[in-house]
Amino acid sequence: MTTPMVQIKNMHKYYGDFHVLRGIDLDVAQGERIVICGPSGSGKSTLIRCLNRLEVHQKGDITVDGITLNDDVKNIDEVRREVGMVFQHFNLFPHLTILENCTLAPIFVRHMPKKDAEERAMEYLTRVRIPDQAHKYPGELSGGQQQRVAIARALCMMPKLMLFDEPTSALDPEMIKEVLEVMVELAEDGMTMLCVTHEMGFARQVADRVIFMDEGEIVEMAPPVEFFDNPRSERTKAFLGQIM
């Protein structure tokens, strides 16, 4: 049996006195797709940001691809090389072209030759259907295009795990679809994904498990059919009632 991609054991996180994450337990197998939903402020972003150490947890254990996340900088670097992240607000680098955004990390982190990095970047830009924008700057692209670049940028590092933090919630409705399509394709290719989103159609289509979080806890976790058609917790029911 292969080791899980992510193992979280009784993990707690505090912002000062504020107890944000209260004992999270979660295993994610390789190739598994997980969708996380829950009300705003429930700790969804914090949870996935702990997985690449953008946030530091205080108690419990997190292991990503067999690497334990602790104060060891070497481990953190190693995990970040293997984990791609897509943010709500894209976080592209506005002073670099699309192509440069995509080649930066492969060149400086993976020490790839520039030519190879550019070839790979063009490959992924083609996959997210914007190869013709490669020499523009992020500010010249629409939101949907920028988010697809952000996905391509993360993929250029050949990550084993992709984290998405509400990738479509800053987009105009007509652009959501183009981003979701890319994400569906990625899921079909077998990428391990942890995705915070309220796009329930996406969750039904690709998720292996859907997680409902509230007040820093995982309240419910089930395959999508069960989760949507037969939620057990009252809080999940109330939440689903609100958003659907």
Next chain:
Amino acid sequence: MMLNWMRANLFSSWGNSLLTLISLWLVWVIGSGIVEWALIDAIFTGDNREACLVPGAGACWPYVGAKWNQFIYGRYPLESQWRVDLIFAMGAGALIPSMIEGMRGRRWFVLFLLLPFPVITYVLLTGGMFGLAEISSDLWGGLVVTLIVAVTGIVASLPLGILLALGRQSDLPLIKAICVVFIEFWRGVPLITVLFMASVMLPLFLPDGVVIDKLLRCLIGVALFSSAYMAEVVRGGLQALPKGQTEGAQALGLSYWQSMRLIILPQALRLVIPGIVNTFIGLFKDTTLVLIIGLFDLLGIIQLTFTDAGWSTPQTHNTGYVVAAFIFWIFCFAMSRYSQRMEKRLDVTGER
């Protein structure tokens, strides 16, 4: 065409017309005064003060001609002035191509200016090596000293300021504390005090027998002083960037220094170019304060020439000060224009 433009821009309303007329009158009064003084009434030839003693005479240009060599070189010996000229020529020869965007080999010119050039300058100016006569820095003066102090301050303050600004934002409490104390100390004391301390007090703390050149002490003082100001300018730029930029870089696996060098600083510095150049210009003009500790910069030398009885006329002071002001203005204006061009050029990223 012209008439339409004037009507639209200068005389669009009763109030605007009045303002236009008042402005024109002011320009005329001031402009004609300057032209009269500098050209029409000015004296252009002569060998000594006699020429400029004519009643109602304007600027005394022969005085400038006679003292020009001192304005530039101070008391640097005449027979060795070619060394200074050589430095000027090398500096300008490398500076101009290094400022032109798209120039081939541009980075080599920049590299030359930053690494070998200061060493060459030092060797040539001081001498005492390679058969060059040694020339004490007491004899240096004029524009040479102004430029040495200003350029050293400018070149040292940017990297030091960046490091201090980064240190001030550091998560490591000790580094943060050191940077905060350093910045607040140097920002809190006037430059004059710094110069006095460098020239009078520092030698008292040094062990016996250790002598540091006065000019060098002054250079260190100016560099540290201006780096504290620069640090705060840079910090402004760092704080203006959204947190997402750092997080985006971190998530990709870039190290702290990589993300600073490749992502954060290029954007932060671009945002604060006006502030950086402002600090440079301020520093350039503050070099005049070195007079206080007995170094003769351009202004100092010009004032020194006022004491020459052979050129003492009612217009000597005016003429000298105007020359000083004009030379300073040219350098500061050039810096300002170059920074504006750079800002425009760097702003093509389509950020909207």
